[in-house]
Amino acid sequence: MANTINSYTGNGATSVATSRSSQTSASNTPATTADATPSAEVSQKVKISSTAAKLSSIGAELGRQPAIDQAKVAQISKALANGTYTISADKIASGLMQSEQDLAKIGIE
Secondary structure, three states, X not given: OOEEEOOEEEOHHHHOOOOOOOOOOHHHOOOOHHHHXXXXXXXXXXXXXXXXXXXXXXXXXXXXXXXXXXXXXXHHHHHHHHOOOOOOHHHHHHHHHHHXXXXXXXXXX
């Protein structure tokens, strides 16, 4: 199948000639030992913010919870089948506002 671009017809990458030299650029050469080895006197520390610590804790707790609350699924399925499932816009709005406030407390907007 031929490709035509700006009056040039080719058949993909095979119609393009390329040549590469065997020369190595300076960026491909390995660094010297002096450049690559950090000084023994330098110490690096990582400090985890309180927000990151909270998120880690929340993530660990969520990891221990089941992915799907089967009892809740069964309850909603039964209500749908019976025609008794109701949607409360007030509950949804309240839940969204609470989530927004909780995220603002830990600095996520």
